[in-house]
Amino acid sequence: MNAAAWAEPRLAAQVLRPRRDGRSDIALRVPALDDPRRVLRLEQALHALPGVRRVAIDVAARRVRVTWDARLTPLPALLDACARQHCPAEPLRRARIDDARDDEMRDALKRLLVAGMCAMQVMSYALAIYLGATEFEDFSTRGLFRWLGFLSIIPVVAYSALPFYRGALHELHARRIGIHLPVALAVLLVFLASAFATLRGRGEIYFDSIGMFVFLLLAARYVELRARHRSGALGESAADAMPLLAQRRRTNGALETVAALELVPGDRVHVPEGAVVPADGVLESAYAALDESLLTGESRPQPRRRGERLLAGSLLLAGPADLRVEAGGDATAAARMEALGAHARAARPVVTPADQRAVARFVAGVLLLTAATALGWLLVDPARAFGAAVAVLVVACPCAFALSRPAALASALGALARQGVLVTDGAALDALARADTALFDKTGTLGVPTLDRGRIRTPRGDAPDAMLRLAAALARESAHPLARALADAARDATPPRAWNVQVGPGGIEGVVDGRRLRLGRAGHALALAGVADPDAADGALWLADVGGALAIFHFDEQPRADAARTLAALRADGLVPAIASGDAAGRVADLAARLDIGDWHARQSPADKLERLRELRARGRTVLVVGDGGNDAPVLAGADVSAALAEGAEAARTHADLLLLDGRLDGLARARAVARRMHRVVDGSRRGALAYNLCAIPFAALGLVPPWLAGVGMSLSSLAVVLNALRTGREARA
Known part of the structure; x- marks a missing residue:
């Protein structure tokens, strides 16, 4: 729609969320975010506008979120700035502004940046000691660098590693062993021992090990978090495509602009060429071509002819088109897809029960090996007990083992969503x-049933076409395949509207043209007239009123x-x-x-x-x-x-568990291929993690691996596992 229309206060109120500081938040749908250079130019152009405080661009979800002072730059001017960068934007309802995901990503990024900056600073102090920048006899200078490292690592231990402590406390409260416990123990034990050595002025310190360990592990978690958020982008993009306004046709044929949420079944809607379909419905024009890629993953234009269904969120490429609404608002396919996806993401466990049991066994083994290593060195050489035990604890951390499935699952879900398959249970x-x-x-x-017009029987001698129109009025209220076939057969006619419709297991009942009718199997339909179930032909649908049978419809079936x-x-x-x-x-x-x-x-x-x-x-x-x-x-x-x-x-x-959004069975083969690929990737990642642990643990237990090297190796292995798991989605796109 024209950007100037958003100057209307009542319309702007649907998309602007006021803030306590006087500014406003808005979420914009920008389909053209496919070129990095265009994304950069758009961000620069928006930041140059007066009053703009923050611009956040989510390329995967095709969204831009802007925080700005609408008094300095009105909403139409903001939209015009997007259009000048060849990125036309459509405002989204203010309920679409998602703070939770933004906050989660922002928090993870802040902790990662703090860990990275502090780790580099601590490493510079550690290198000064390792490379002999201070003489061995210069104890005061060495002590200064140790204290600087101690002060620099405190933000990492107290802030960046906080999620691991919370996770460990949650695991202890739940009386189960998980991946956070060994991480928290390793960070705290190494820090406390190094802090004690700093206070004493002698002994080994491992502040640089803590910094690298936490930073690399947070990097692996951040990559996994981005992949998990990206997996829900298609469902959100499909719902974002829903327009706020629609052109509804009045009874006299004139068009009126109404909110898309106000559309109800039976309304007639006009969709201009290049516009987005505002509701699910039946095409009443002769022909239309649509881009349904956001809903089904199919990038090619999809031809539709009179009587075929159109989905809300589809882009009309060739039109215009007239549409009879069947479902609007939250009842559309796009809205249901997003609701199911949101429910699945909320209910989906990061670690399945089987994974949890495997991780618990692995962690218990790690803790036992750590205790055995410490005990063994206490008997042989007590001075080396602590370093060897910490090396075992760090090098054998199960994070790489446990992260393999969540990362691969997130990548697989995103790949399937792009291909028109929504997974409601990972x-x-x-x-x-x-x-x-x-x-x-x-x-x-x-099989797909089709009505056999030559076998329509009308016991009272009524015209078959007239009975078909009455039956189609009820049939279009049901998703049953036979009902859809009957409604499709009446696509050239205009069925009357059915009122007070009730859809039950045996059929459909409603009032059409002032008559109470039933459509369904013989027993259900004729019960309206008090007639017992006759010896009816299998597979037929019966139309009846209080006087008995009106018509019997027979169907053929094709694969x-x-x-x-x-x-x-x-x-x-x-x-x-x-x-x-x-x-x-x-x-x-x-x-x-x-x-x-x-x-x-x-x-x-x-x-x-x-x-x-x-x-x-x-x-x-x-x-x-x-x-x-x-x-x-x-x-x-x-x-x-x-x-x-x-x-x-x-x-x-x-x-x-899986929804085939494009209505085609071949989505099953695609889902099966991605699931098998995910299984292979997870197995390969876990075998690699176990092989690494089996090779490294003996050296760590013998005191041949210092804790800092163990931390680097473990963190890099976790990052490698996550990056390998993301192959699931990349190979699916290939």
């Missing part, structure tokens, strides 16, 4: 990598366009496909034969599907379950790992 990727059986629902998952290709990729990767469907045996057998699936089961209730899952597990299988219907929710929840199409029922999406 632990599911481990199960996906191990899975050897894929259990599919049929209707809507492997999804990418079903055969996806199944071939999964078979090549070691997964055996199977079908468990509630449909009739004939139709299940036909689709299974066309897709070359020998293991299929028909007439499966939700309980039957769960029993089938238990049978497979009893045979030692790890099962991936894929479905899209509400009746698939129990088996999706009980599976080792589960996936659902984003266009499926809400219950299926809620219980699935």
Whole structure:
């Protein structure tokens, strides 16, 4: 929209967050942040504006956050400055300003910088002593450098290392052993011993070791934190793409500008070419081409024709387009994707229970080795006991071992999000990598139903097209595959609006043109007229009113366009496909034969599907379950790992571990490849960390590795593990 429109106070109030110092915060969506030079020019241009205090640019999320005095530089002037740098910006709702993540990154960076600066300063003092810049007899000068090192390392011990102390206290309070305990012990023991030696004026000091140890470990943690935050960038970018305003068409055909949040199902919206679709809905124009890359990861323009669904957040490349709204605001696919992603990130443990047990065993072993080393040297040469024990404690720290999975997981989640697969449970990727059986629902998952217009029956002699319009009014309120197929069949008509709609397990009920109607299986639909379930044809949908049946709709079914290709990729990767469907045996057998699936089961209730899952597990299988219907929710929840199409029922999406946002099954093959790659990277990193420890611990225990060298080696190994784990995402993009 025109930047001048943001001068309207009521509109600006939606995007500006006032601060107590009189300034304002705003979050801007800037899609053009793909060129480092452009990013630099944008930052310089914004800083040059009067009243601008802070500019923070998040390239991954395509966001810019500005803190400035809006009285000196009005919001339209701020937006014009972005446009002049070829970075057009769209303000985001002020609820999108995320302080928590910014604070977390800022805190981590401050601690890292303090550790780095102090470590360099302490190292300069240590080098003066190590390289003989002071004569051995010059005790006063040596003492001065020791005291300078002591004073310089205090900020590192008291501030930069504070997260490790907090983590250690939390682990002790929880009565479990974790990665923070040995780090905190190493830092404090080495510091206290070195401080004591400084006060005495004799003995070894290791202030430089502490500085390098903490700095390199914080560097590894900072890299892991950035990767974890980057993994949620796609979901946020998709929701950020939602416009604040929309052009709604009145009953007389005139356009009015309204807030996008006010759109309700049934509204007609006009979307100009080059604008962003403000709500999920059905295209009523003949043709449109859209960029859906933020939602699905697909960079190519996607053609859409009348009757097909458009997703909020898509960019209209060829138009204009008229849209009938099906969902707006927080009910859109983009909003649901972000909400699920936020929930998954909040609930996702950094270390899984299995990892925690492995780390606990490793840490317990390290502490025992440290105690044994100290005891052994106390018996042989007490003067060397402390140095050897500290070297063992530091060199064998399990941080590299424990950081491998969180870093690889963060990288994998970001890679999958860019490819249109949202992972709602990070632990599911481990199960996906191990899975050897894929259990599919049929209707809507492997097969796509289509209405057979030639077999529409109207028992009362009504016109089939008229009954189809009535049925489509109810069908478009449901995500069931048969309902979607029926609604698609009426795309050339304009169905009336349904009121007081109730969607249940057996079908849909609502008021259309003043008549109470039911659409669903025969028993559900005819119950409105008090009629018992007849001997109905399998797979048909019945439309009925209080007088009985109005129409019977029959469907054909075709395999999804990418079903055969996806199944071939999964078979090549070691997964055996199977079908468990509630449909009739004939139709299940036909689709299974066309897709070359020998293991299929028909007439499966939700309980039957769960029993089938238990049978497979009893045979030692790890099962991936894929479905899209509400009746698939129990088996999706009980599976080792589960996936659902984003266009499926809400219950299926809620219980699935993976969401295929682009509505294509080949996302399963992509997710499987990334999960296997993550598994290999984590295993390789852990083998490397263990090999390093096995090689270094004997030398440390024999007193051949000074604590400062142990700290450098351990910290560098942690950093190497994190950088190696990030290969998961880079290889997925290749």
